[in-house]
Amino acid sequence: MASQKPFIAEHIYADAQTGSTPILLIHGFNSNGAQDWDGQQWLAPLKAAGRKIIVVDLPAHGESARVDVPEDATVSKIVATLSEIIDNHGGKADVVGYSLGARLAWALASQRPERVNKLVLGGLSAGDPFAMLDYDAARKFADEGVTPEDEMTAMIASMAMGEGKDSHSLLNLMQGLGREPFDPSVEKPAAPTLLAAGLEDPMAGSVDAIEPFLDNNKTVRVPGDHFSALKSDAFKQETFAFLGIAH
Template sequence: MTVSLSVTHRPGQGRPVAFLHGLASRGSVDWPDREWEGVLGERPRMVIDLPAHGDSVALGSATTSVVLDTIASSIGAEEVDLVGYSLGARLAWDLAHHPGVAVRRLVLGGLSAGEPFAFVDLPAARAALAGDRPPRDPLTGMIVQMVSMPGNRPADLLSLIEGLAAEPFVLGRGAPAVPVLLLGGAHDEMAAGIDDLAAMLPDARARRVPGDHLSALHTAEFRRAVQEFLAE
């Protein structure tokens, strides 16, 4: 049975732009109308809540391949430009060559060159959510803090992380062949390797915008970079 995710459609004319948000967020938070209204002219926008996020269903500990199939089914067969941030960028990298999605141009914001989820101590994270002591390692502690933010489903998000870690992000596997723009905040340590990532791809460029991992996404410079790249 095909599972559909929650997708908010903003009508318009021309090729749609699909947006994928980051971990422990949702589409309306990372891609709010007040910031993106009119940025892409009259083009329709498709804002997707990832599995276990926002109004979308949870997929348990489904692997990356299953998550990608679910997102592809929710986007549909129409050609799109794809914009992802953080976890959304990690998934967009693979979606760009998924047989169920036709991607013309790809924007990857806040993308880490490594796979962080493989290093999350899931037993410690689950124990902390159950009231045990906080995790000892900083990464797991940060993940627990993120998934526990108001409005989130912590257990479902940890299961998602478990499934993604079981089939980790590998840069050398199916690198995007479409034109790619890599965006990173000037003070975002997670996106420190975007110049090296751009050098790996046949048609890519990297660009820095103000801010850290949380704030760069919401800057006018980020939106302008996306606007200019997708208008080419």
């Protein structure tokens, strides 16, 4: 009998110096921890700096459990689980999130400020497309190939489709998250925050609209679109400098 997968799988890379702050890395939608946080680019230099690294797979991704119904994967439930993970590794962490990972990192730092030391948010959109989708049409698209009339629903639902993807699990995750829409005017992190956005990234192009809601932040633009900005040397270098990691 196969063992049950965890709600949020965690992968620990530890060669940590005593007293150093762990780093929690949260990937984007339709990816996983290993895919977003490359071993040579991210893990090796972080380990060399003496930091414990916690890489998670979000629900419906990687080695985490599928999402059977939207109620299983709300922002609140994910934040509570991420908070427990940090608590199990010393109680406080530097948190780096990209895209969906940044949206959840924002919520984590806002709702559990005692858990977050410094915060890096890459590819964060000021809006919340998951809250605006027609999920009946999205599921019909996944099951029958009927393209939704709403262009945003068609575009985002298509990301959950394709060979090897559990479309309904990913759509359930989106719908669950969309029930607690991202609104920077409602909650904001207190931790020192680095905002990073790709120069050719339309999704994070509105990052300037987020800045007024932060009291202690720095904003940088790095080369690339929404997908390539994460892999840019500039994003990594800005992140490491912000976290005080020599590289």
